[in-house]
Amino acid sequence: MLQTNFSRFLGLSYPIVGAPMAGPGSGRLASVISGAGALGMVGVGSRATRKWVRGQLDAASSMGQRRWGVGVQVWALPDQPGVMDEIEIARPAIVSLSFGDPAPYIDQVHRAGALAASQVNSVADARKAVDAGVDVVVVQGAEAGGHHAGQVATLPLLQGVLEAVEYDDVYVLAGGGIGTGRGLAAVLAAGAQAGWIGTAFLATPEAESPLLAKMAVLSAKETDTIHTRVFDLVGGVGWPERYPGRALSNPFARTWDPREAELAEWAQSADPESAGKLAAVKEELTKATKAEDYHVAVVYAGQAAGLVHDERRAAEVVRSIGDDAERHMRAAAELCVPDERYLG
Ligand SMILES: Cc1cc2nc3c(=O)[nH]c(=O)nc-3n(C[C@H](O)[C@H](O)[C@H](O)COP(=O)(O)O)c2cc1C
Structure with missing residues (x-):
């Protein structure tokens, strides 16, 4: 023991x-x-x-x-x-x-x-x-x-x-x-x-967690994660800036992660055009979350996902x-x- x-x-x-x-x-x-x-x-x-x-x-x-x-x-x-x-x-x-x-x-x-x-x-x-x-x-x-x-x-x-x-x-x-x-x-x-x-x-x-999120973890490799604020900035979750989240990397995260500063600017701006742009991205994320589409929606997981092979x-x-x-x-x-x- x-x-x-x-x-x-x-x-x-x-x-x-x-x-x-x-x-x-x-x-x-x-x-x-x-x-x-x-x-x-x-x-x-x-x-x-x-x-x-x-x-x-x-x-x-x-x-x-x-x-x-x-x-x-x-x-x-x-x-x-x-x-x-x-x-x-x-x-x-x-x-x-x-x-x-x-x-x-x-x-x-x-x-x-x-x-x-x-x-x-x-x-x-x-x-x-x-x-x-x-x-x-x-x-x-x-x-x-x-x-x-x-x-x-x-x-x-x-x-x-x-x-x-x-x-x-x-x-x-x-x-x-x-x-x-x-x-x-x-x-x-x-x-x-x-x-x-x-x-x-x-x-x-x-x-x-939703079944498809579990499937995404099962098929992920150890190299398939990203440490990013994108999902919080778009979703309007108030995590302090110093704490990004490690999640499975997907096309949505890879598109927006390099534009994180822009998302942060839109989130803070009083300008209606910026608010509109952020709202459109948020709508995409919200819809995908409801539909369990993990090409867009988030699955928080670490590099050990590469060690999870079966349910x-x-x-x-x-x-x-x-x-x-x-x-x-x-x-x-x-x-x-x-x-x-x-x-x-
Ligand atoms: C999906 C998910 C959600 C988490 N939520 C929290 C949380 O609410 N509070 C917290 O203290 N840590 C949270 N963590 C971090 C864990 O407590 C822990 O530090 C982490 O899972 C350990 O690393 P591992 O994922 O490689 O095992 C979360 C981790 C994951 C994967």
């Missing part, structure tokens, strides 16, 4: 967290991931209401036998009255406060009896999160699916963060690009306490990544042989 201080503390069978993912990461997905022995998390999007959050947290806790968590987008919380109160009432094991300053919410998370986590994209961000009082620093590499300020890949960032916080009393987890047991073994061997895994769950039947249940994904990681770590331990120079 693979155990770390983090997985032991939470009573998990695997050092795996099912990362919060607004959209696919519903209470149902969280509950099956937790039920399989990892820690499932509910992803709360920027437009989620208190009522929606209550329903999802109920689903996460009612079906799962074990502990579960929830992840919010800090920049959106001021416009989401009651969401943090609902989370406090539900008493999750861990609350991820990402994409903004976690400091104002940490006391409330601790009052709920939960660990406070935050995803970071640089060593400087990790230091800030530790100074703010988080218990769990989640290294989120640039290859991760969804939104982040990531320009540094998981491995160099993990090494830098572990060096920077080695004397602090925090758990360091690693996310971004972990799609198999090999990836989990790599980050555990480097010193992470668990893998924070999102994309590998996107094609599971329990993920709350498997979420519990099976947990078990295969966890059990394979254990095998790879045992094999790696065999690389350490006695040094013959010191044998009698």
Whole structure:
């Protein structure tokens, strides 16, 4: 069995967290991931209401036998009255406060009896999160699916963060690009306490995504993603500029990504002509989303999409990544042989 201080503390069978993912990461997905022995998390999007959050947290806790968590987008919380109160009432094991300053919410998370986590994209961000009082620093590499300020890949960032916080009393987890047991073994061997895994769950039947979006993930290669603000600028989603989203690349993204500055200008302009141009592109995106046309509509996913080859249940994904990681770590331990120079 693979155990770390983090997985032991939470009573998990695997050092795996099912990362919060607004959209696919519903209470149902969280509950099956937790039920399989990892820690499932509910992803709360920027437009989620208190009522929606209550329903999802109920689903996460009612079906799962074990502990579960929830992840919010800090920049959106001021416009989401009651969401943090609902989370406090539900008493999750861990609350991820990402994409903004976690400091104002940490006391409330601790009052709920939960660990406070935050995803970071640089060593400087990790230091800030530790100074703010988080218990769990989640290294989120640039290859991760969804939104982040990531320009540094998981491995160099993990090494830098572990060096920077080695004397602090925090758990360091690693996310971004972990799609198999090999990836989990790599980050555990480097010193992470668990893998924070999102994309590998996107094609599971329990993920709350349209079937054709799952098919797009299944057919994507590791080179088929793009880190872009295009979908947020066109869709009018208020993500701060420093957090583009990693999504599957498609003709729409490839057309508009080089014209991102123009889209941003149209979005900010008071001129009716600019507003008209943006509205036309938005209409195209809205129609395509309804029609599930992923040549235009967005599927947020990371480079690990290239490792998702078939539809498997979420519990099976947990078990295969966890059990394979254990095998790879045992094999790696065999690389350490006695040094013959010191044998009698
Ligand atoms: C579809 C999707 C939606 C996501 N939504 C959120 C979110 O709402 N909140 C959050 O903290 N992270 C979100 N993330 C990021 C994940 O928590 C995590 O960092 C990432 O999935 C890890 O990298 P991987 O996708 O390579 O496994 C999302 C990721 C994906 C793929």
